[in-house]
Ligand SMILES: O=P(O)(O)O[C@@H]1[C@@H](OP(=O)(O)O)[C@H](OP(=O)(O)O)[C@H](O)[C@H](OP(=O)(O)O)[C@H]1OP(=O)(O)O
């Protein structure tokens with residue numbers, strides 16, 4: 001089995017200091033190392049529960065990676081990994097964004113030290129103010145014919161205006177590394193809009209989150225993906241997926257207000273960008 005590091009990982013842990021990072025194979029699978037601190041255990045428990053939960057409707061299940069169990073990976077010194085569907089295996093030039101949901105990324109059961117660390121990051125980013133933060137993104141630049149990724153440390157400190165700009169850049173075709181050029185939002189309507197677009201998918205997820213009380217998705221991310229190879233022919237292949245369940249807890253019959261609030265806020269940002277790009281094209 002030939003495994004390699006994923007080409008388009010936009011956030012999260014990577015192989016460092018002797019610790020394994022995620023890997024992908026050529027059969028469409030993504031291997032995520034089981035993290036210590038009970039995180040790996042929690043994530044496996046979530047996937048096992050979710051996979052067998054017959055009350056999750058099929059149209060919601062499609063927003064989650066398919067789970068293929070766990071496996072010791074020889075080429076990674078026998079490290080235990082969670083085997084998932086590689087969400088990008090069918091994309092050739094994907095643009096990808098990771099949005100960490102919720103106005104708090106900590107939860108009362110965590111250690112005081114961990115809570116303080118999360119609180120600092122939440123306050124410095126738009127987590128507290130807007131209910132989500134952009135953890136990372138990568139976008140294909142159609143002028144430069146290459147991928148562009150903003151610096152993660154800079155991205156962690158952006159405020160509301162920075163989020164609006166990032167969401168525009170994510171759907172723009174012009175030179176993105178040039179800070180003086182205004183993002184053209186050329187693909188806003190094909191990616192964010194339409195009956196298969198990001199907004200429609202987010203709204204479908206929101207309807208489920210308004211009712212589901214099985215899980216509390218602490219510190220979980222939404223991945224947004226689209227294909228640049230076909231976007232200029234109007235085929236965006238836009239997808240919303242949920243990832244990172246290392247801090248999911250039982251919902252115990254209570255709505256996940258933290259995730260739901262962040263999702264509503266994120267929907268408003270996306271809707272505003274769609275609205276302003278519609279207004280712009282009417283003026284042109
Ligand atoms: O260790 P750090 O400071 O890089 O923090 C990780 C975060 O990176 P950040 O700097 O916030 O972008 C990282 O955030 P991203 O997934 O990169 O958005 C995770 O929150 C990670 O925790 P976990 O995988 O959810 O358990 C975080 O790891 P822990 O701090 O929970 O170990």
Ligand SMILES: Nc1ncnc2c1ncn2[C@@H]1O[C@H](COP(=O)(O)OP(=O)(O)O)[C@@H](O)[C@H]1O
Nearest residue numbers: 009010011012013030065084085086087098244
């Ligand atoms: N199933 C998947 N398929 C493809 N890419 C993925 C998948 N899961 C995660 N990723 C990529 O890896 C990144 C980190 O994943 P995540 O589960 O959040 O790891 P961590 O727990 O280290 O934060 C995501 O931002 C995304 O780029």
